[in-house]
Amino acid sequence: MRQTHLFTKTRKESPKDETSKNADLLIRAGFIHKEMAGVYDYLPLGLRVIKNIEGLIRKEMDKVGGQEVELSSLQNKEIWEKTERWDAKDIWFKTELNGGGELGLGFTHEEPLTQVMTNFVSSYKDLPLSVYQFQTKFRNELRAKSGIMRGREFLMKDMYTFALDKEQHEELYAKLKEAYIEIFKKAGIGEITHPTKALGGTFSPYSDEFQTETGSGEDTIHVCTACNIAYNEEVKGEFEKCTCGSDSFETKKTVEVGNIFNLGTKFSEALGLSYKDESGKENNVHMGSYGIGLGRLMGTIAETLSDEKGLVWPMSVAPFQVHLVRLGDNEEVVRSADEFYEGLLREGVEVLYDDRDVSAGEKFNDSDLIGIPLRVVVSAKTVQSGEHEMVERQSGKTHFVTESSLVDTIQSYVREI
RNA sequence: CGGGGUGUGGUGUAACGGCUAACAUGCUUGUUUUGGGUACAAGUGACUCCGGGUUCGAAUCCCGGCACCCCGACCA
Numbered sequence: 001m002r003q004t005h006l007f008t009k010t011r012k013e014s015p016k017d018e019t020s021k022n023a024d025l026l027i028r029a030g031f032i033h034k035e036m037a038g039v040y041d042y043l044p045l046g047l048r049v050i051k052n053i054e055g056l057i058r059k060e061m062d063k064v065g066g067q068e069v070e071l072s073s074l075q076n077k078e079i080w081e082k083t084e085r086w087d088a089k090d091i092w093f094k095t096e097l098n099g100g101g102e103l104g105l106g107f108t109h110e111e112p113l114t115q116v117m118t119n120f121v122s123s124y125k126d127l128p129l130s131v132y133q134f135q136t137k138f139r140n141e142l143r144a145k146s147g148i149m150r151g152r153e154f155l156m157k158d159m160y161t162f163a164l165d166k167e168q169h170e171e172l173y174a175k176l177k178e179a180y181i182e183i184f185k186k187a188g189i190g191e192i193t194h195p196t197k198a199l200g201g202t203f204s205p206y207s208d209e210f211q212t213e214t215g216s217g218e219d220t221i222h223v224c225t226a227c228n229i230a231y232n233e234e235v236k237g238e239f240e241k242c243t244c245g246s247d248s249f250e251t252k253k254t255v256e257v258g259n260i261f262n263l264g265t266k267f268s269e270a271l272g273l274s275y276k277d278e279s280g281k282e283n284n285v286h287m288g289s290y291g292i293g294l295g296r297l298m299g300t301i302a303e304t305l306s307d308e309k310g311l312v313w314p315m316s317v318a319p320f321q322v323h324l325v326r327l328g329d330n331e332e333v334v335r336s337a338d339e340f341y342e343g344l345l346r347e348g349v350e351v352l353y354d355d356r357d358v359s360a361g362e363k364f365n366d367s368d369l370i371g372i373p374l375r376v377v378v379s380a381k382t383v384q385s386g387e388h389e390m391v392e393r394q395s396g397k398t399h400f401v402t403e404s405s406l407v408d409t410i411q412s413y414v415r416e417i
Numbered sequence: 418c419g420g421g422g423u424g425u426g427g428u429g430u431a432a433c434g435g436c437u438a439a440c441a442u443g444c445u446u447g448u449u450u451u452g453g454g455u456a457c458a459a460g461u462g463a464c465u466c467c468g469g470g471u472u473c474g475a476a477u478c479c480c481g482g483c484a485c486c487c488c489g490a491c492c493a
Contacts, residue, residue, distance in 0.1 A: 012442065012454075013429040017485050037485065091492075108493075142418065142491060150492085201493065209493095218492095259493060289493070328451055361453035368453090379452065389452095 001044075001320070002341075003354045006030075008043050010366045021216060022299035023147025025311050029369045031319075038144020038152035040295070045370065048319035050155065053294050054134055056186055056316055057157050060179040064172075066130045066159055071113060073136055075106045079115050083270045091139045093152075105138035110289060113160050114267040121162065121285060124277045128168050130176075132159035134294070146216065148299040149255060155295055160263075161288040164275070169262065169286040176290050180210055180258050187297060188314030189304055193257065194230035196221050197239065203264025206235065210258035212300050217253035225250055257297050263287040305394075311371030312394050320352040321414050323372035327360045327379035337378040340388070340403070347407050349414065368393070374413055376406065 008030030015027050018034070026032045031046030042050055058068065080086035086104070093105040106112070113131060121127065137156045144152050159176070163169035177195065184193040192213040200206040211221050211230060220233040226246035231239045241247045265284040268274060273285045298317070305312045315321060322344060326337040341353045352372060354363050360379075367375055377389040387400040390409065401409050 009443090011428065016423085016429070019486065034485095110493095139492085143487095143489095145487080199493090207493070261493060263493095291493075330451095359453085359455065360451060361455080364453045366454085377452080381452075 001352050003352055003356050006044060006352070008045060010369050018147060020145075020147035020149065020299075020303075021306070022149060022302045025302055025306055025369075026148070026299070029311055029371070031311075032148065038141055038150065040148050040151065045319040046298070049298055049313070049317050050294055052317040052319075053187065053297055054155075054157070057183055057292060057294075058134075060183050060186075061130075061132050061157070061159060064130060064175045064179050066132045069113075069116075069131055069133050071106070071109050071116070071133055071135060073106050073138065075104045075112060077102045077104065079111045079271065080104070083111055083267060085111070091141065093138045093140050106135070107137055107139045108289075108291075109133070109135065109158055110160065110263065110267045110287075111271065114271045114273050114287070117162060117285070118271060118273050121273060121275055124164055124275050124283075127162055127164050127275060127285065128172055129162040130159055130172060131162070132157060132290075146218070146299075148295045150218075151295060154293055157292045157294060159290040161290070162268075162273070163286045163288070164277075164283070165286055169288055173260065173262065173288050176260055176288070177208060180260065180290070180292070183292070184210055184212070184257065186316050187301060188316060189257070189301060192304060194221060194223055194228060194252075194254070196230040196232050196254075197235055198232035198259070199234050201261055201263070202266055204262040207259060207261035209256050211252075211254035212257050212304060213252045214255050214300060214304050215253060216303065217255040219254045219256055221252055221254050222249040223252055224248070230254075255296070255300055257300050258290075258292045260290040261288065263289050306371070309365075310369030313371045313373055315373045315414060315416060318350075318373050319370070320350045320372050321374060322349055322351040322410055323367050323370065323375045324351050324353045325363050325367055325375055325377050326353070326355055327363065327377060329357055330380060333378060333380055333383055336383045336403075340376075340378060340406070343407060344410070347411065349407070349410055374410060376410075 010030055011028045014024045018024050018027060026046060027034065030043055031049065033041040033043055035041055077086055091107050094102055096102055134155060134157050136153060138153050141150060141152050144150055161169065161172040163172055181195065184190050189212050194211050196209040196211040197206045198209040209232060211219060221230040222236050223230040224242035224244060224246050225248040227242060227244040229242060265286055267287055268285040274282045275285060277283055301317060302311055305314065313319065324337065324341055326333060341351060344351045371393055373393050375391040375393060382388045387402050388406055390399045390401050
């Protein structure tokens with residue numbers, strides 16, 4: 001994409017009504033726009049990141065046998081009354097139909113999906129199943145805060161598993177846990193993200209959270225110094241020793257980027273989701289739930305991987321793979337940069353081409369702020385020497401690469417994801 | 418929902434109850450510059466969040482509302 005066609009612009013000043021690092025950086029770099037407290041729009045650069053995160057998650061969900069659906073945001077009050085969550089929750093955005101009748105904007109989808117599955121699950125031969133979606137959730141948070149980390153409307157990947165019994169559920173659960181670890185690793189925050197024991201629900205004493213270290217986190221966890229597994233502050237008292245045997249812990253402030261838990265038969269019982277086993281006996285389906293907030297993950301990456309110059313995206317989620325920066329506008333430089341841009345596009349490289357007529361300093365500062373992993377500079381100097389300059393955003397390492405081998409070099413970086 | 422704070426051009430800020438609401442940035446035009454937000458000039462842009470009140474006079478003081486931020490509570 002040519003930067004002259006990109007409608008967003010960077011800003012020098014931090015917005016006055018944001019103190020969180022994620023929103024500050026993302027707004028200054030033009031990734032998001034604040035609509036109101038806890039509600040943000042995703043602009044072209046931000047949407048590309050969200051889409052990449054979505055693709056990354058989709059790949060892992062499909063790998064463990066997930067089937068993608070998209071359920072509605074408008075939700076039927078009756079279904080929720082069956083699980084007594086229509087009145088029990090004050091996080092609903094409720095509204096009214098013309099002519100009467102209440103409905104709500106979904107804050108999670110256990111009920112409607114369970115309801116859907118009653119149409120298709122009737123035999124033990126139909127299980128197990130894993131169903132997931134990327135869906136906008138609405139939560140009437142008493143207090144939205146921390147930029148895109150706790151919003152009232154946000155995109156979430158939620159998967160629900162349906163199993164014959166506890167044993168089969170646990171197999172699925174273990175697979176999903178591994179998939180989650182893989183997702184956060186690929187998203188570039190594997191090192192600082194800890195599988196964390198946390199409060200469970202009605203059906204199991206504990207749930208598993210994925211907690212990422214960040215100075216601005218809202219949670220406190222105790223990380224085992226031997227094996228990196230962690231325990232949420234809320235359950236730490238129940239664990240004198242880590243499951244690995246060590247009793248040495250380090251306290252960290254974190255943000256919860258994922259949470260998986262056992263639902264047992266709570267929803268299948270309430271909504272009548274059951275199957276016949278081989279003997280013809282009716283059994284309730286055993287369920288699990290697995291969530292990742294995409295915006296929160298994006299915000300967490302923005303906060304934890306950025307530096308004083310701006311955002312630093314890992315290749316896997318970056319809005320573009322290469323930022324091609326052209327300095328100067330003499331004919332030869334323009335032709336060389338244009339050709340190079342076209343060449344990268346032909347090779348399928350995602351490239352943002354800064355073809356604007358602004359000063360070098362402005363281009364470099366914008367490039368640093370936007371945080372695309374590789375920067376290639378084409379200028380009178382590089383055209384003359386025949387070697388273009390390639391800079392890694394994260395490390396600042398600079399390479400001079402001949403024009404002919406530049407595409408290969410870039411692709412070797414891209415392949416690393 | 419309890420507590421604290423803030424609302425002024427697109428953005429960031431300034432202005433004792435008193436002149437035509439100032440500065441920076443952005444944007445437009447021209448010259449200049451071309452490897453880290455280049456310099457100069459001329460323009461552009463605000464019912465000072467909304468509604469009342471006090472006053473000769475309100476961005477400024479008072480009351481009410483709304484919005485936003487922070488702390489807490491809450492948060493599968």
